[in-house]
């Protein structure tokens with residue numbers, strides 16, 4: 246049974262497309278995964294998972310060729326129980342939670358020359374967030390990364406990506422029993438970067454993953470996240486925040502696979518768009534398999550369109566194969582920046598620029614808090630303000 | 646001493662059916678300390694008058710002028726009008742998700758004054774004003790107008806008016822939909838601000854009930870986009886007895 250329930254979805258039709266179109270795939274479960282690049286033909290743009298994507302930008306990353314570029318890793322002194330090591334391709338495939346799900350990530354894994362592994366030993370508890378920064382230096386880079394959270398470990402890992410790169414990656418995130426991982430991926434690329442990534446997580450029994458994705462920079466970013474439950478009692482919270490200006494394409498595809506009973510998932514993605522050619526895409530697939538009784542799931546996507554011309558696509562899909570669920574729902578809404586809100590704030594003396602800041606900060610505030618890392622919260626609010634300063638400048642130029 | 650001077654004001658709005666003329670030559674002068682009741686039937690253009698003064702972008706001013714202390718209000722942006730000393734308590738206050746009342750009030754106060762208020766006196770002022778308007782202190786942490794009851798929204802408007810200290814306030818049906826208790830609290834708030842700051846008030850209302858609590862110096866009957874008759878408080882009593890029918894027949 247395929248259910249696409251839009252009872253809670255509202256959208257400004259002029260700015261949202263594809264809402265409610267069920268995936269033509271028989272089931273989301275039927276999509277192939279493979280280490281073999283040739284399993285995936287070069288996408289034409291008509292495929293369900295590529296139909297909104299900026300193929301022109303991504304094309305170079307679909308060629309099955311080695312590159313010699315790399316990102317510069319800035320790794321702090323690692324706390325006890327945490328190691329970073331490099332392994333060869335065979336070992337990387339062996340230790341990944343599953344094989345890549347599209348051609349871009351299959352190419353990334355096949356041509357990265359092995360993988361880098363961040364490993365958290367069982368029972369390790371990190372008191373402080375561990376921040377790793379990788380910087381692009383204008384190169385063409387393929388990457389394969391493994392994050393392994395040992396049983397009953399507890400950690401916050403922040404992976405910041407900046408600079409300029411044409412970067413594709415396959416990231417495997419493995420949570421052993423009862424592990425708690427807060428993984429924050431910051432896409433703060435310079436505006437000429439292109440990034441195609443697939444992050445796949447497997448959650449062991451009673452494990453807890455908070456996965457946050459923040460995409461502000463880059464020319465084109467297509468970052469897909471999958472979470473699959475492998476043991477009962479686990480919970481995943483996937484948060485996303487994005488802000489697209491003119492010339493930016495930001496795409497996030499989510500897939501939560503409830504394959505075992507009694508697991509909980511929450512997906513919350515919010516985006517703002519400003520500028521005529523700003524473009525965002527959100528696709529949220531949730532599959533509740535026959536075995537996944539007492540599943541509790543909810544996914545939400547909200548987009549705030551600040552200026553004319555920007556376009557946000559939002560496509561939620563809920564596929565339910567069992568009647569025995571605790572709760573399942575989704576909501577998707579794309580709204581215009583509200584002129585009445587603007588008038589109300591300005592009638593209290595607040596300038597147009599500042600009013601826009603208040604409203605957008607308000608829109609993101611609860612989400613930023615959810616990321617749950619104080620240092621990230623602060624810098625994020627600043628980054629959002631900086632985005633808005635940029636928007637305000639652009640609008641002032643248009644008026645002039 | 647401030648004066649708001651509205652002369653021959655014409656305003657229209659673009660509708661799918663074409664341009665609709667709503668204000669058809671409004672003349673009105675309000676001085677500090679004065680209370681002018683604007684009374685008229687639904688649809689007569691009262692809110693349009695309020696919006697036109699505040700600068701709502703939907704309404705085009707096609708003729709006439711509005712001056713505040715000799716300054717051309719129609720040349721000012723919406724926020725400049727507020728900074729010049731105009732305040733509009735809206736008939737339907739707007740929700741602003743994610744923005745707390747306390748953040749909103751502080752931002753507005755800072756914008757109006759051109760500098761941040763002194764923290765200690767500000768916190769006290771907010772607290773006292775909220776208490777007098779019987780607003781629970783938890784209000785400050787709620788999002789602006791989100792989930793507020795009708796009465797809470799109107800009290801929140803008066804709270805802003807008190808804290809922002811305008812010269813002239815336009816209150817658009819601040820009394821509509823309030824029960825007697827809430828009406829009394831809101832009216833007391835308006836009277837308090839008038840007494841403390843010499844505020845001039847344009848009190849737009851559909852019902853005469855609020856005039857028992859806020860005494861008008863002048864009453865203007867507003868019909869079909871114009872002032873149809875003017876007088877003192879006695880005119881309100883007559884309206885209470887006779888309603889607006891007399892004017893509608895004439896119109």
Ligand SMILES: Nc1ncnc2c1ncn2[C@@H]1O[C@H](COP(=O)(O)OP(=O)(O)O)[C@@H](O)[C@H]1O
Pocket residue numbers: 658659660665667685686687688689690691692693694703
């Ligand atoms: N934005 C608008 N678009 C179309 N018609 C409007 C708009 N605003 C007001 N009107 C019309 O103008 C007339 C006066 O409205 P309003 O000023 O709200 O009257 P009042 O406040 O006296 O009830 C009404 O017929 C109303 O429908």
Ligand SMILES: [Mg+2]
Pocket residue numbers: 691692693736817818
């Ligand atoms: Mg009205």
